[in-house]
Amino acid sequence: MPRLARLTPQTATGASRDLLTDLVSRHGQIGDMVATMAHSPAVLTGYLQLSRAMKRAKLSRKVSELISIAVQTQQGCGLCLESHISAAFALGIDDEEIDRARTGTSADPGVAAMITLGLQVYREPTSITDEQILSLYDHGYSEREITDVVGVVSLNILTGAFNLVAGLTPHRPSSGRRP
Structure with a gap:
């Protein structure tokens, strides 16, 4: 059972709303983890940046x-x-x-x-x-x-x-x- 609510562009505020709106517009939908991470724009931004950076990793x-x-x-x-x-x-x-x-x-x-x-x-x-x-x-x-x-x-x-x-x-x- 989730302990934290899943946010949407309509329920999020401030930077989180902007992040979720952008993600939904580019991908159509977002997963539970990303939607829930939006409670903290800092955590969500950090996750997104590290995730993108690791896609450029040399490691197979x-x-x-x-x-x-x-x-x-x-x-x-x-x-x-x-x-x-x-x-x-x-x-x-x-x-x-x-x-x-x-x-x-x-x-x-x-x-x-x-x-x-x-x-x-x-x-x-x-x-x-x-x-x-x-x-x-x-x-x-x-x-x-x-x-x-x-x-x-x-x-x-x-x-x-x-x-x-x-x-x-x-x-x-x-x-x-x-x-």
């Missing part, structure tokens, strides 16, 4: 989604987890690889190393070592891709924490693939 979408699945499994946001699992399926990632991501690993050692980094950024960034970063270079990752992991995790923390506080959960039956 596959690795990004697997990191997101690992982080959301830990954070416990069912809405985010469902969304990232659906995105992973759309990218052609199979059930076994999604299950591995949920446990914090991958069949690919390089991807597993990036998932590990993402979970450390989420849980305990002070535990990241110089040797670990050097190992990521050995797997072929660039400084930009390693830096992108911090953005991916930050976006997941924001959306997951917001959805949990707002009480937003998946509200439709599963497609048969489990979140």
Whole structure:
């Protein structure tokens, strides 16, 4: 049960009304999270800017989604987890690889190393070592891709924490693939 009301361009005020009006005019509709984030124009603007910026990330979408699945499994946001699992399926990632991501690993050692980094950024960034970063270079990752992991995790923390506080959960039956 949602704890915060979903806003519309008609019910929002000030900057939030402007943001929602623009989003609805460009996309036709907006999701529950965005409509609820509109209670704080600062939070909504921050989310929109970070989300847009991460679309320009160098890190592959596959690795990004697997990191997101690992982080959301830990954070416990069912809405985010469902969304990232659906995105992973759309990218052609199979059930076994999604299950591995949920446990914090991958069949690919390089991807597993990036998932590990993402979970450390989420849980305990002070535990990241110089040797670990050097190992990521050995797997072929660039400084930009390693830096992108911090953005991916930050976006997941924001959306997951917001959805949990707002009480937003998946509200439709599963497609048969489990979140």
